[in-house]
Amino acid sequence: xxxxxxxxxxxxxxxxxxxxxxxxxxxxxxxxxxxxxxxxxxxxxxxxxxxxxxxxxxxxxxxxxxxxxxxxxxxxxxxxxxxxxxxxxxxxxxxxxxxxxxxxxxxxxxxxxxxxxxxxxxxxxxxxxxxxxxxxxxxxxxxxxxxxxxxxxxxxxxxxxxxxxxxxxxxxxxxxxxxxxxxxxxxxxxxxxxxxxxxxxxxxxxxxxxxxxxxxxxxxxxxxxxxxxxxxxxxxxxxxxxxxxxxxxxxxxxxxxxxxxxxxxxxxxxxxxxxxxxxxxxxxxxxxxxxxxxxxxxxxxxxxxxxxxxxxxxxxxxxxxxxxxxxxxxxxxxxxxxxxxxxxxxxxxxxxxxxxxxxxxxxxxxxxxxxxxxxxxxxxxxxxxxxxxxxxxxxxxxxxxxxxxxxxxxxxxxxxxxxxxxxxxxxxxxxxxxxxxxxxxxxxx
Numbered sequence: 001x002x003x004x005x006x007x008x009x010x011x012x013x014x015x016x017x018x019x020x021x022x023x024x025x026x027x028x029x030x031x032x033x034x035x036x037x038x039x040x041x042x043x044x045x046x047x048x049x050x051x052x053x054x055x056x057x058x059x060x061x062x063x064x065x066x067x068x069x070x071x072x073x074x075x076x077x078x079x080x081x082x083x084x085x086x087x088x089x090x091x092x093x094x095x096x097x098x099x100x101x102x103x104x105x106x107x108x109x110x111x112x113x114x115x116x117x118x119x120x121x122x123x124x125x126x127x128x129x130x131x132x133x134x135x136x137x138x139x140x141x142x143x144x145x146x147x148x149x150x151x152x153x154x155x156x157x158x159x160x161x162x163x164x165x166x167x168x169x170x171x172x173x174x175x176x177x178x179x180x181x182x183x184x185x186x187x188x189x190x191x192x193x194x195x196x197x198x199x200x201x202x203x204x205x206x207x208x209x210x211x212x213x214x215x216x217x218x219x220x221x222x223x224x225x226x227x228x229x230x231x232x233x234x235x236x237x238x239x240x241x242x243x244x245x246x247x248x249x250x251x252x253x254x255x256x257x258x259x260x261x262x263x264x265x266x267x268x269x270x271x272x273x274x275x276x277x278x279x280x281x282x283x284x285x286x287x288x289x290x291x292x293x294x295x296x297x298x299x300x301x302x303x304x305x306x307x308x309x310x311x312x313x314x315x316x317x318x319x320x321x322x323x324x325x326x327x328x329x330x331x332x333x334x335x336x337x338x339x340x341x342x343x344x345x346x347x348x349x350x351x352x353x354x355x356x357x358x359x360x361x362x363x364x365x366x367x368x369x370x371x372x373x374x375x376x377x378x379x380x381x382x383x384x385x386x387x388x389x390x391x392x393x394x395x396x397x398x399x400x401x402x403x404x405x406x407x408x409x410x411x412x413x414x415x416x417x418x419x420x421x422x423x424x425x426x427x428x429x430x431x432x433x434x435x436x437x438x439x440x441x442x443x444x445x
Contacts, residue, residue, distance in 0.1 A: 003028045017100035030428035053080045059149040063142045077125035080106035083438035087123030090164030095130045111431030112367040115406045118378035143174035156187040163192040188384025191377035200380035201392040208242020210372015210403045211343040217407035227251030232312040234258045235319035256307035259289035263307040266299035311335040317347030326351040342366035364423035375402045
């Protein structure tokens with residue numbers, strides 16, 4: 001495999017899609033050795049087929065705001081690869097959404113879903129619509145207009161969307177309600193639904209909970225105890241809330257959260273009612289964390305800065321892609337960080353990841369660390385198909401087992417002759433091999 005040739009061809013075909021090209025390069029570099037041991041992959045052009053989505057839907061979403069004015073947004077659904085199951089991946093509603101970001105997310109999702117061991121392919125979608133500042137009625141009308149365009153191309157055995165940034169239980173409710181009306185069936189096509197109509201217990205917490213189960217396995221592999229460690233978390237939404245909740249439950253002390261306005265440092269630790277207050281901040285719709293410092297005066301708000309300036313044992317990026325850069329990585333390493341785990345998708349820049357690996361810092365990529373969210377979505381699909389609901393304890397136990405299995409797969413492919421475990425390589429090779437073998441078995445399609 002000639003990585004440079006493949007990347008050059010992709011860049012010529014898809015100029016300016018930087019996030020997508022970054023994600024492809026990370027995977028190709030990781031799998032090169034293994035790929036070259038399988039000439040049948042080269043003969044069947046597995047990589048060339050794998051880096052292009054099966055199909056992309058792009059559509060206009062016209063809707064009417066509360067003033068009676070017509071608004072127009074773009075909608076997307078990237079069905080990336082369904083070699084091991086129906087397309088599965090979230091919908092993101094945010095002003096920054098573009099095709100490059102969704103292709104990167106769909107590409108990552110393909111390998112992440114393979115790691116869960118559940119039969120799910122990779123997909124992603126969304127719109128440049130932002131729910132922030134919109135009324136419930138406006139969000140409902142947008143979601144219904146969005147679904148009018150997409151509904152024919154999704155289904156429980158075809159493509160199962162979920163939530164992501166800007167798409168929570170409210171949006172899923174409106175989207176699923178419209179889908180159900182149009183399709184005239186109640187088959188649980190979406191995941192992340194409300195408990196009253198087919199949702200799964202533990203799903204809101206699952207990404208953060210699963211991440212901490214994975215981090216615990218990373219530390220256990222090095223005989224390090226999570227209890228008593230200080231943790232920096234970025235973000236303050238559902239994912240960060242789940243991570244803070246589980247980290248605290250496991251005996252660690254979380255000292256930061258962050259938003260677009262800056263970050264909070266709370267030396268006493270974010271626990272108890274402070275964790276519940278994170279939900280209040282998110283539900284306010286203001287997208288800021290500064291009010292935390294007014295409510296809890298012993299904490300400090302640092303405007304327009306990131307939490308990676310603090311001296312901590314563990315750093316967990318939980319907000320958005322490329323939020324932790326090379327300078328942040330250097331600061332964390334100089335401050336003695338022990339472990340960094342991406343809870344957001346591709347939360348660290350490529351340069352930051354390279355430095356963590358070079359300095360032998362425990363580091364794991366988002367496709368392994370945050371797979372608990374989609375794993376629990378897969379469990380929601382199973383419950384819907386069987387028309388049952390498992391208890392929170394049952395779901396949490398299955399989630400814990402899945403994260404442990406993902407860690408074991410990463411160890412299998414990421415542990416070389418040295419003691420250092422390269423989780424990036426481990427996750428990419430494990431995910432790739434499963435998808436590649438499924439593609440080989442199904443022929444050129």
